Amino acid sequence: MYFIEDLPQIGTRYYGIVDQGTNIVEVRPTSLCPLNCAFCSVAAGPYEGRRWAEFVVKREALIESLSRVVKFKGGGVEVHIDGMGEPAVYPELVDLVQDISAIPGVKTISMQSRLFTLRERTLEELAEAGLSRVNLSLDAMNSEVARKLAGVDYYSAERARSLAEYALANTRMDVIVSPVWVPGLNDDEIPEIIKWASSAGLGKRWPPVLIQKYIPHKRGRSPRGVKPVGWGHFWRKLREWERQTGVKLDWRGENPFGIEERAPLPKPLAAGRRVKVRVIGRGIFRGEYLGVPVNTSGDPLLDRAITLLSERSLEPGVEVLARIIEDENNILLARAELVFL
Numbered sequence: 019m020y021f022i023e024d025l026p027q028i029g030t031r032y033y034g035i036v037d038q039g040t041n042i043v044e045v046r047p048t049s050l051c052p053l054n055c056a057f058c059s060v061a062a063g064p065y066e067g068r069r070w071a072e073f074v075v076k077r078e079a080l081i082e083s084l085s086r087v088v089k090f091k092g093g094g095v096e097v098h099i100d101g102m103g104e105p106a107v108y109p110e111l112v113d114l115v116q117d118i119s120a121i122p123g124v125k126t127i128s129m130q131s132r133l134f135t136l137r138e139r140t141l142e143e144l145a146e147a148g149l150s151r152v153n154l155s156l157d158a159m160n161s162e163v164a165r166k167l168a169g170v171d172y173y174s175a176e177r178a179r180s181l182a183e184y185a186l187a188n189t190r191m192d193v194i195v196s197p198v199w200v201p202g203l204n205d206d207e208i209p210e211i212i213k214w215a216s217s218a219g220l221g222k223r224w225p226p227v228l229i230q231k232y233i234p235h236k237r238g239r240s241p242r243g244v245k246p247v248g249w250g251h252f253w254r255k256l257r258e259w260e261r262q263t264g265v266k267l268d269w270r271g272e273n274p275f276g277i278e279e280r281a282p283l284p285k286p287l288a289a290g291r292r293v294k295v296r297v298i299g300r301g302i303f304r305g306e307y308l309g310v311p312v313n314t315s316g317d318p319l320l321d322r323a324i325t326l327l328s329e330r331s332l333e334p335g336v337e338v339l340a341r342i343i344e345d346e347n348n349i350l351l352a353r354a355e356l357v358f359l
């Protein structure tokens with residue numbers, strides 16, 4: 019487990035800040051997750067053997083960098099708390115939300131969560147701290163199906179729904195639900211989730227239901243026997259569920275979340291470039307390491323963390339020459355080519 023403090027907060031998927039050139043800035047406080055979902059795109063959870071490290075960010079370091087990013091983006095920013103894990107298990111979640119809401123230019127704070135680990139009082143504190151919306155990850159109404167999808171027997175979909183309803187009735191925060199449709203595993207559950215969202219009053223300010231398409235990922239978990247559907251099939255299915263429930267599900271061509279294009283953060287390191295990198299320690303997946311360029315500027319907008327791929331085991335503190343092979347959205351993936359001993 020790594021507690022990230024004096025390292026760049028931009029550049030890796032593991033933790034920190036991800037910018038995709040809009041007014042929505044993603045914040046990733048932890049990669050930890052208590053569930054083991056069968057379809058998890060980031061292969062999180064206690065039973066996953068391909069992971070060999072987890073990350074928790076020190077709140078102060080995250081906030082310092084985030085303040086600079088929000089200023090760069092201008093006003094009207096939504097900060098979305100998410101990551102390669104379950105953000106609700108972050109130990110300083112309420113303080114994190116409080117600190118984010120104090121950053122000038124932040125308009126909305128949202129969080130992707132399964133909620134079931136939280137208490138009612140924590141939801142009240144989160145709302146008081148400034149959390150505007152929870153995007154509830156809930157993939158089944160039926161307890162058995164929900165536990166099977168979550169991959170653990172202690173997950174409770176009832177508890178998650180009860181907390182969502184509590185938040186709606188007792189706080190100013192909104193809750194929407196974002197189930198993943200996994201064809202063959204929860205087809206009959208999705209219309210029931212939509213009906214619940216409608217009757218429980220989800221979506222006070224935003225669309226109540228955002229159905230996600232199951233997409234297998236190279237590093238994710240893929241349930242046996244599940245075949246992903248194409249986009250045409252997906253949208254047809256949504257229209258069928260719209261007719262069945264009377265709830266609007268297809269928001270293409272509209273912009274209910276107020277997403278605006280904004281200048282992306284500068285890209286100081288681009289694909290193809292070779293850079294001398296100091297190894298900090300393991301990355302999340304076996305064979306991956308976290309590194310930082312030997313020469314940094316001290317400017318949180320310009321310094322980057324790097325995910326290193328190496329077939330050879332790399333000790334913390336070792337320096338390597340690495341070639342950057344991916345740089346999309348400033349997420350830097352590099353291959354170690356030469357190790358300096």
Ligand code: SF4
Pocket residue numbers: 051052053054055057058059060061062063102103104132
């Ligand atoms: S899908 Fe979300 S809740 Fe499920 S294991 Fe992955 S990170 Fe955890």
